[in-house]
Amino acid sequence: MKTFDYTIKDEVGIHARPAGQLVKEAKKYESKITVSINGKSAEATKLMAVMGLGVKCGQTVEVTVEGADEDTACEGIRTFFEENL
Amino acid sequence: MIKLSGKPVYQGIAMGPAAVLRKEDQPVKRIRIADTETEIARLKKAGKEASQQLQKLYEKAKKEVGESSAAIFEVHQMMLEDDDYLDAIHSMICTEMVNAEFAVAMTGDNFAAMFAGMDDDYMKARAADVKDISNRLIRNLSGEKEIDFASMEPSVIVADDLTPSETVQMDKEKILAFVTVHGSANSHTSILARMMNIPALIGVPVNLNEIRSGMTVMVDGFRGEAVFEPSEEIGMAARERIQKEQDKIKLLQELKGKENRTKDGRTINIYANIGSVSDVGYALENDAGGIGLFRSEFLYLGRDDYPSEEEQFQAYRQVVQTMAGKKVIIRTLDIGADKQADYFDLGKEDNPAMGYRAIRICLKEQEIFCTQLRALLRAAVYGNLSVMYPMITSVDEVTKIYEIVERVKEELDTNGIPYKVPEQGIMIETPAAVMISDELAEMVDFFSIGTNDLTQYTLAVDRQNERLDDFYNPHHKAILKMIQMVVDNAHIAGKWAGICGELGADPKLTKRFIDMGIDELSVAPSMILPLREIVREI
Numbered sequence: 001m002k003t004f005d006y007t008i009k010d011e012v013g014i015h016a017r018p019a020g021q022l023v024k025e026a027k028k029y030e031s032k033i034t035v036s037i038n039g040k041s042a043e044a045t046k047l048m049a050v051m052g053l054g055v056k057c058g059q060t061v062e063v064t065v066e067g068a069d070e071d072t073a074c075e076g077i078r079t080f081f082e083e084n085l
Numbered sequence: 086m087i088k089l090s091g092k093p094v095y096q097g098i099a100m101g102p103a104a105v106l107r108k109e110d111q112p113v114k115r116i117r118i119a120d121t122e123t124e125i126a127r128l129k130k131a132g133k134e135a136s137q138q139l140q141k142l143y144e145k146a147k148k149e150v151g152e153s154s155a156a157i158f159e160v161h162q163m164m165l166e167d168d169d170y171l172d173a174i175h176s177m178i179c180t181e182m183v184n185a186e187f188a189v190a191m192t193g194d195n196f197a198a199m200f201a202g203m204d205d206d207y208m209k210a211r212a213a214d215v216k217d218i219s220n221r222l223i224r225n226l227s228g229e230k231e232i233d234f235a236s237m238e239p240s241v242i243v244a245d246d247l248t249p250s251e252t253v254q255m256d257k258e259k260i261l262a263f264v265t266v267h268g269s270a271n272s273h274t275s276i277l278a279r280m281m282n283i284p285a286l287i288g289v290p291v292n293l294n295e296i297r298s299g300m301t302v303m304v305d306g307f308r309g310e311a312v313f314e315p316s317e318e319i320g321m322a323a324r325e326r327i328q329k330e331q332d333k334i335k336l337l338q339e340l341k342g343k344e345n346r347t348k349d350g351r352t353i354n355i356y357a358n359i360g361s362v363s364d365v366g367y368a369l370e371n372d373a374g375g376i377g378l379f380r381s382e383f384l385y386l387g388r389d390d391y392p393s394e395e396e397q398f399q400a401y402r403q404v405v406q407t408m409a410g411k412k413v414i415i416r417t418l419d420i421g422a423d424k425q426a427d428y429f430d431l432g433k434e435d436n437p438a439m440g441y442r443a444i445r446i447c448l449k450e451q452e453i454f455c456t457q458l459r460a461l462l463r464a465a466v467y468g469n470l471s472v473m474y475p476m477i478t479s480v481d482e483v484t485k486i487y488e489i490v491e492r493v494k495e496e497l498d499t500n501g502i503p504y505k506v507p508e509q510g511i512m513i514e515t516p517a518a519v520m521i522s523d524e525l526a527e528m529v530d531f532f533s534i535g536t537n538d539l540t541q542y543t544l545a546v547d548r549q550n551e552r553l554d555d556f557y558n559p560h561h562k563a564i565l566k567m568i569q570m571v572v573d574n575a576h577i578a579g580k581w582a583g584i585c586g587e588l589g590a591d592p593k594l595t596k597r598f599i600d601m602g603i604d605e606l607s608v609a610p611s612m613i614l615p616l617r618e619i620v621r622e623i
Contacts, residue, residue, distance in 0.1 A: 015207055016214070017156050020163035047167040048196060051211060054203050 001066040002074040006081045013056035018084045023047045025080045031067025033077055044077070087296075087313040091264065091289030092554070093306040094275040098330060099262040099284045100303040100323045103313070104240035105229070105296055106247075113190040113223060115183055124178045128185045131225035135165055138221065161218050170196060170215075186223050193219025229297045241302045243291060257281055257363075262304035264289050264311050267551070279587075281367075282611035286311050288551060337614040341372040345616075347599060347623040354605040355613050355620075356412070358585055362400050365407045367610040372617075375412035377533065377607020378473070378585040379404060381457065382419050389428050391453065397460035405468030414471040414533065414607075416512065417457055419443045423549055438541060438548065443476035448485055458493045462504035471508040473533055478517040483528050512585070514538040519567045526578035532571055533607070536586025540564055559588050569601050576602065583607060595619045 008014065014022075026033045026044035033044040037059060042049035044063075055061055063081070065074040118124055143158035164170065170192065177188035193215055200212040239261050246267040263278050268287035278285035284306035296313060303312045303323045312319055346352045356377030357368035368376060384392045384400055405413050420426055421442020434440040447454035461472055474486055490509070497504045513519055514535030522532065536559065541548045543564060546557045568584070575582035583605030588594065590608035595616060598606065608616065 012207055013205070016160040016163075016211060020160055023163065023167075046169050047163050048169050048199075048215075051208065052199060052203070054205050054208055056205065 001064060002070050003062060003064045004074065004078055005060050005062050006078070006085070007060045008055055008057050008085050010085045011057050013059070014050060014053065014085060016051060019047055019050045021084060022050060022077075022080060025076060029065075029067070029069050029073035029076065031065050031070045031073040033073060034064045034066075036062045036064070086316055086319075089289050089291060089311045089313075090309055091286035091311060093309040094263075094268075094285040094287055095279045095283060096306045097262075097282065097284035098303075098305050098307065098323060098326050099241060100301065100315070100320065100327065101261040102238065102240050103243045103264075103296060103298055103300045103302045104237060105293060105298045106242060106244035107293055113186045115187040117182055118178075118184050119182070121179050121182065124185045124188075125175065127226055128174065128178070128189070128222075131185070131222050132165060132171075134225045135218065135221045136162055138225075139165070157214070161214060161221075164214060164218050165222070186226050189219050189222045189226070193222075227297070229299070240298075241304055243293070243296060243302065245293065257283075262286075262302075262306075264291065264302065264304060266291055266293075279590075279609045279611070282609075337618065340614045340617050340621075343617065343621065345374070345620045347620055349623075351599055351623075353599055353603065353620060354583070355616055356414075356583075356605060356607040357610045357613060358607050359610070362403050364610070365404050369407070371610040371613040373411070373610060373613050375414070375469075376404065376408060377412075377414055377583060377605060379413060379415040380419065381415055381417060382424055385418060385420055385426050385429075386424065388426075391428070391456070394456045394460045397457060398463050401460055401464035401470065402467045405464055405470050408468060410469055412469045412471060414473050414510070415461060416473045416475055417444070417461075418447055418453070419475045420446060438538075444474050444482060444486070445476065448482065448489075451489060454489060455493055455496075458490060459497065459504075462490075462493060462497060462506065463502060465505035465507040466503055470505075471510060471531070473510045473512055473531075475512045475535070476514060476538075477511040477525070478515045480521065480524050480528065483511065483525065487528075513571050513582075514542070514586075516543050516567070519571055522571045522574040523577070526574045526580050529580065531580050532575050532582040533605075534568055534571055534582065534584045534586060536564065536568075536584060536588035539567065539586065540588075543567065559591070560594070564588070565597070568598075568603070572602050572604075581605065590616065592616065592619055596623050599623060 010018065023045055034041050035044055035050060035053065037053055037055055040053055042053050044050060063077060065077065067073065139158045139162045173192045173195070174185070174188045177183060177191060178185060197212040197215040200208055200215060203209055237259050239259050241262045241264060242260055243264045246265050247263065260281070260283055262283055263285035265287050266289060268275060275285065275287060284304045286304060286306065286309060289311050291311070300313050301315065303315045303319060305311070305323070315323065344352060345355050354374045356375040357371065357373035358378040358380070359365065359368055359376055360380040360383045365376070384397055401415060419442070420429055421431060421440060422437045425431070429446070431441060461470065464470055477483060494504070494506065508530040510531035510533060511518070511525065511529050512535045513522060513532050516539070518525060519539070526532070537548060540546070540557065540559050540561070544557065544561060546553045572582045581604040584598070584603060585607040589606040590612040592615065599620070606616065
């Protein structure tokens with residue numbers, strides 16, 4: 001299992017469009033990817049759940065990746081966050 | 086085939102696809118089903134359709150509005166594919182044995198509630214998105230076509246009832262006819278249908294749940310019939326009659342440019358009643374001699390705050406310039422009764438027809454009145470503009486109005502803003518005004534008789550009460566006598582008098598009106614040429 005933290009830079013937080021793109025990205029991998037904040041968590045493949053976290057600009061999320069391809073998945077997801085959020 | 090009768094409001098015949106306007110809070114029926122597999126299959130199909138629809142919308146939006154605005158449709162597609170959303174619908178169908186529509190509606194509401202409960206404004210707004218995609222799925226499940234007013238093909242609007250604000254926002258080019266369950270012959274909506282030359286039926290007992298958008302419907306404004314999914318026979322007959330109507334219209338076009346002159350040389354002005362700047366086109370197309378009534382309240386309806394002086398000025402100026410020297414009579418704000426705007430905060434009244442409306446609002450809320458007057462006086466520089474004040478009942482009211490106009494003039498002078506004082510007239514639409522029309526004639530430049538309200542007040546019949554249509558006799562002797570009195574009093578004072586109410590367009594009375602000495606009839610644009618034909622035969 002791999003984890004990393006990420007602080008959101010995007011002004012609107014995790015809004016619909018990047019959330020949707022995150023879901024697309026996460027679905028590429030076998031591993032289970034979870035995004036958590038303040039005790040709440042959502043699987044990165046579930047759009048409504050991710051949006052439901054209500055992550056705002058400046059907040060820090062914890063991302064966990066667990067599965068056969070966790071190395072590539074983790075890299076891929078981290079890059080995604082850095083480029084889009 | 087479903088045949089229904091209703092009351093015709095405008096004689097004409099049209100045929101085309103129905104566009105059903107359902108009030109949003111019509112609940113989705115919960116139906117117990119036995120075969121969950123079929124429901125799941127229906128759901129899948131509806132989902133696929135939805136995805137395709139959204140793809141089309143995305144592409145259209147991208148072209149017309151740009152990538153970032155179009156993005157919302159992509160989001161909708163992703164929401165439709167969300168596992169949690171779909172799982173919830175599936176499980177409701179399977180565990181509760183209900184129809185897909187209901188499962189979608191419930192799930193949609195739940196997710197929408199989740200978003201609405203978040204403390205982030207952006208997320209709160211997403212509740213509407215969830216509702217939107219759920220409604221899309223439900224529409225697809227019930228085989229209903231979506232109404233997209235912008236790219237909609239010309240259709241017959243079928244609704245429970247229509248408010249003046251709703252009809253204002255519709256694209257007139259796309260409307261073939263109106264069919265409503267409610268509405269009264271003299272309500273504003275009916276007047277609009279006549280103005281738009283659109284066949285309309287009211288009081289049609291349509292079951293909005295049985296009718297779907299896309300169904301062909303034939304509307305016969307002559308016989309008062311609406312036929313949904315007409316048979317071959319009926320369809321063909323309708324097409325023939327539509328052709329005949331179009332030929333008749335061509336004939337009338339030949340009357341364009343000719344005078345409104347009787348065989349014995351008497352003339353009468355025939356002007357147009359309009360409700361928006363874009364209607365000026367209709368007026369000119371139909372060879373109106375001028376605009377006898379420009380209903381300025383359309384600038385105030387269908388929005389949530391007051392129109393600014395600048396906005397009004399631009400609108401009035403445009404009309405006046407487009408009419409190029411022909412008279413344009415603009416009626417000041419006539420809100421109240423059946424013309425409602427929430428932001429005016431008028432409150433509920435027991436008798437709105439006899440309530441706080443029109444000039445009464447203007448005399449109490451002088452700022453709103455002054456804004457309109459300033460815009461009118463400024464616009465008067467650009468053409469032949471006249472102002473008309475509605476709902477007058479006393480000499481006192483006119484005196485007060487003139488005092489306010491003086492103040493407005495001083496203000497404009499002080500600020501060096503160019504203006505012109507237009508011809509000022511009043512509407513005679515109350516029995517009181519009729520009785521003192523001799524005194525009023527000394528004070529104003531002209532009268533315009535509002536027969537709709539005058540008849541309502543004189544016969545004590547509520548214009549908007551469908552049950553009273555039998556008691557509403559617009560040809561009542563009392564009304565005709567009143568009209569004669571008003572015309573005579575105007576002429577004694579050397580002023581002119583016209584009619585802007587619906588009665589003016591009544592072909593049975595045209596000769597009578599000319600005999601009475603009426604100077605002007607202001608009617609729906611579609612009636613101008615037919616009336617001219619009648620006048621020339623007298």
